[in-house]
Amino acid sequence: MQVSLRYCEDYDFDRLITIIDESVKNLGGWEKYIHPGDRVLVKPNLLTKKKPEEAITTNPVFIKALVVLLIENGASVVIGDSPGGPFTNVLLTGVYRATGMEAVANETGAVLNRNFGSFVANNPRGAIMKKLTMTDMINDVDKVICVAKLKTHAMMVYTGAVKNMFGLVPGVTKAEYHLNMPDYENFADALIDTCLACEPVLSFIDGIVGMEGDGPAAGVPIHTGAVMASPSPYHLDLVACKLIGLTPNDVPMLRKMIDRGMVDEAMLDIEFTCERLINFDVRPYTTPKSAGTLSSIDQSFPKFLKNFITRHIQTRPVFRDSLCNGCAICKEACPVDIVKMKNGKATVDYKDCIRCYCCQELCPRRAVAIYRPTLSKLLRL
Numbered sequence: 001m002q003v004s005l006r007y008c009e010d011y012d013f014d015r016l017i018t019i020i021d022e023s024v025k026n027l028g029g030w031e032k033y034i035h036p037g038d039r040v041l042v043k044p045n046l047l048t049k050k051k052p053e054e055a056i057t058t059n060p061v062f063i064k065a066l067v068v069l070l071i072e073n074g075a076s077v078v079i080g081d082s083p084g085g086p087f088t089n090v091l092l093t094g095v096y097r098a099t100g101m102e103a104v105a106n107e108t109g110a111v112l113n114r115n116f117g118s119f120v121a122n123n124p125r126g127a128i129m130k131k132l133t134m135t136d137m138i139n140d141v142d143k144v145i146c147v148a149k150l151k152t153h154a155m156m157v158y159t160g161a162v163k164n165m166f167g168l169v170p171g172v173t174k175a176e177y178h179l180n181m182p183d184y185e186n187f188a189d190a191l192i193d194t195c196l197a198c199e200p201v202l203s204f205i206d207g208i209v210g211m212e213g214d215g216p217a218a219g220v221p222i223h224t225g226a227v228m229a230s231p232s233p234y235h236l237d238l239v240a241c242k243l244i245g246l247t248p249n250d251v252p253m254l255r256k257m258i259d260r261g262m263v264d265e266a267m268l269d270i271e272f273t274c275e276r277l278i279n280f281d282v283r284p285y286t287t288p289k290s291a292g293t294l295s296s297i298d299q300s301f302p303k304f305l306k307n308f309i310t311r312h313i314q315t316r317p318v319f320r321d322s323l324c325n326g327c328a329i330c331k332e333a334c335p336v337d338i339v340k341m342k343n344g345k346a347t348v349d350y351k352d353c354i355r356c357y358c359c360q361e362l363c364p365r366r367a368v369a370i371y372r373p374t375l376s377k378l379l380r381l
Contacts, residue, residue, distance in 0.1 A: 001232045005239065006022070010208065022274075023274065024069075024202070024229065034070060034143065038143050040075045041143070042070070043168065043198075044147045045147070045159075046081040046101065056151075059100075060103065062147065062204075062227075063104050070145075078141055079101050118136055127189045132169065138168060148206065149206050150211070152219055152287055154216070154288040154357035161205055172332075175333065179336055184252045185252055212285035218363070234257050237257075238267060243282055244284060290370050317353070317369070325367075326344035335358060336353070
């Protein structure tokens with residue numbers, strides 16, 4: 001499988017036009033993936049209403065360069081995502097504006113998705129998700145192109161191309177899937193299955209400025225200078241993780257892809273069309289505080305042992321009253337409904353917490369942090 005890896009210093013539009021165009025040409029050319037008259041969904045990571053410089057969402061200059069090239073090659077373009085929270089016009093309008101996507105559409109002639117319907121898709125290739133609910137926007141297009149952001153992730157350790165496709169599951173349905181699959185291993189399979197159902201013809205990763213630490217929304221921006229592309233989001237994620245110092249043992253989704261025979265762990269099935277990993281001098285990303293801790297508690301454990309593990313070993317989200325403004329986004333996002341509002345502040349009952357970190361992921365004020373108990377640090381779990 002071919003993977004393009006290119007260095008790009010910054011978000012200069014002309015430079016990105018050249019790099020993205022050359023990347024696709026080295027992967028076989030635009031005509032291999034896009035035909036004149038095709039309707040194309042460009043799917044960025046628009047996690048929440050944040051400005052581009054916070055490195056939480058796919059940079060709009062990257063999207064603009066890609067959209068211009070698609071239009072030049074005869075496609076019509078829809079830009080769309082289903083961020084966390086309700087999948088509504090009001091929420092999306094704010095997200096499109098804050099992330100710069102509204103400006104991209106106005107400048108290029110692309111259309112912002114306003115189809116908020118959903119449907120149940122058959123997914124025969126799925127391991128555990130043979131049917132899944134998806135946004136109807138994919139029925140409005142002929143092709144899907146994934147444009148992810150290079151980031152660490154509090155629940156899944158890493159988020160890139162494959163997990164970006166989870167954004168085509170509508171709003172609150174994501175919370176239902178978290179509730180039904182609290183185990184990290186099962187959820188990794190669900191993410192892969194969702195990507196299989198979406199079938200992106202091309203996948204890109206915006207790694208010019210990524211995010212390390214407690215991503216995907218509360219981490220620290222880090223300059224990496226990487227523009228990555230491939231027909232395979234699975235091989236692309238394997239390369240991206242190698243680039244930032246993550247192994248398949250660190251990332252449940254990578255391990256599942258290897259176990260399912262989708263990628264080769266040694267990357268012997270990858271052909272680099274541009275630069276090679278050895279040409280990049282990137283220090284390993286700092287992982288989330290939650291990385292490496294127990295993902296779930298064996299239900300056969302006696303109650304006292306489960307309580308001990310929960311209190312002294314497992315990480316958990318903590319709510320900082322000094323930063324909380326009482327917006328209740330964390331309450332709406334919680335799949336197990338354990339976040340409550342008391343005196344205008346968020347509180348939580350940890351005994352039923354599934355450690356999905358949706359509250360931390362979507363908090364607009366970074367009022368939710370990840371706490372790692374001292375014993376967990378000592379044991380290096």
